[in-house]
Amino acid sequence: MEVKNLRVNGQRLKFTLEMMAKIGATAGGGVHRLALSDEDKQARGLFLEWLKEIDLVVTVDEMGNIFGKRDGKRPNLPTVLTGSHIDSQPQGGRFDGILGVMGALEVLRTIHENHIETERPVMIVNWTNEEGTRFPPAMVGSGVWAGKLDRDWVYDQADIQGKKLGGELERIGYKGQQPARKWPVHAYYELHIEQGPILEKEGKRVGVPKGILGLNWYDVYIEGKANQVGPTPMEGRNDALCTAAEMILKVNELPMRMGGNMVATVGEIHNFPNSRNIIPGRVHFTVDIRSWDDDLCLRAWEELKKDFGRISEKWGCPVKLVETWRIEHAPFDEKLVKRVGETAKYLGFSTHFMVSGAGHDASYVNQVAPTAMIFVPSIGGRSHVEVENTKGEDCEAGANVLLHCVLQSALER
Numbered sequence: 001m002e003v004k005n006l007r008v009n010g011q012r013l014k015f016t017l018e019m020m021a022k023i024g025a026t027a028g029g030g031v032h033r034l035a036l037s038d039e040d041k042q043a044r045g046l047f048l049e050w051l052k053e054i055d056l057v058v059t060v061d062e063m064g065n066i067f068g069k070r071d072g073k074r075p076n077l078p079t080v081l082t083g084s085h086i087d088s089q090p091q092g093g094r095f096d097g098i099l100g101v102m103g104a105l106e107v108l109r110t111i112h113e114n115h116i117e118t119e120r121p122v123m124i125v126n127w128t129n130e131e132g133t134r135f136p137p138a139m140v141g142s143g144v145w146a147g148k149l150d151r152d153w154v155y156d157q158a159d160i161q162g163k164k165l166g167g168e169l170e171r172i173g174y175k176g177q178q179p180a181r182k183w184p185v186h187a188y189y190e191l192h193i194e195q196g197p198i199l200e201k202e203g204k205r206v207g208v209p210k211g212i213l214g215l216n217w218y219d220v221y222i223e224g225k226a227n228q229v230g231p232t233p234m235e236g237r238n239d240a241l242c243t244a245a246e247m248i249l250k251v252n253e254l255p256m257r258m259g260g261n262m263v264a265t266v267g268e269i270h271n272f273p274n275s276r277n278i279i280p281g282r283v284h285f286t287v288d289i290r291s292w293d294d295d296l297c298l299r300a301w302e303e304l305k306k307d308f309g310r311i312s313e314k315w316g317c318p319v320k321l322v323e324t325w326r327i328e329h330a331p332f333d334e335k336l337v338k339r340v341g342e343t344a345k346y347l348g349f350s351t352h353f354m355v356s357g358a359g360h361d362a363s364y365v366n367q368v369a370p371t372a373m374i375f376v377p378s379i380g381g382r383s384h385v386e387v388e389n390t391k392g393e394d395c396e397a398g399a400n401v402l403l404h405c406v407l408q409s410a411l412e413r
């Protein structure tokens, strides 16, 4: 078959996605498959079986990143890499991450069964702990591989029960031998659901992101004074939760105040001791600020710090601020972005140029190799929730765009 007429098998892709969705399936139709959990282990096992079925050479590195390699005519040329992540959010969806891995698998199956000879090796990857929900921060597998995060520091990150990432990697049997270190990559493509409402609203099939927003994570710790709610008068209270409430609204108002393209969110809050008859004595919450403009994010944080200082003083509740994690905005490789758009058009799909508001492994890979992503619509723009959904034909469309982008890069001499 002529290469330009190749298409993925949409039914098979749908079936593999369904098989994966059974691992960690939730009652609400979603998936709970946290990084390095038993479910993650089970999904990795199935993934490995599928890689071996199509004769890929499998390696697992010391971060548990799984690679499957299919050689080209010139095995020494830099590889074409494609994939995403198998782990999910708690009570998350059936498409986030896994579509990019199963889409890449479908691409390799198609290349394999049609005996296509590429010039360059093609590799599939599953990056460890993209979500960062059990072990913050996010995208550590690709981050260490790209040389942007320290391996031992990542090993030392603990989940809420105090279990370390390194230990859990060993427990599930995925602490590999190979160093997690980048090698020359000719092109990296990641297929992903949009996780937002734009494609659906625009009525477009394939999203072509020019890059990923800069992302800034902070942790806020407020110290109040716990006391019995009945006998303690309103006056003079040091209520840590009220302090937090005022601060949280400031975060929400931030994008409006700063102008420019920005989103700011408090998504996690812990109130102690969390009892209806005790004045909150301690609160911890997170702040997430994103924009294409890295400086705007930093200026926004400076503004926020001033607000937090004022609010903290007003309530007599000292506040501690921790700058947890920061990744600058990631403009993708122009040539590859153009290729994604043109390939989608050639295949007859409508396209929409956009930016990615969500972080992806592509952020880190982009720092060391030419990178692009392919987005497909999320129904209702919903993601990181059980109702997350993408039409079968859209998954297939995305996989076909991925197939032809990978082939074009892999056929380059």
Ligand SMILES: [Zn+2]
Pocket (backbone or CB within 6 Å): 085, 096, 097, 130, 192, 360
């Ligand atoms: Zn994802």
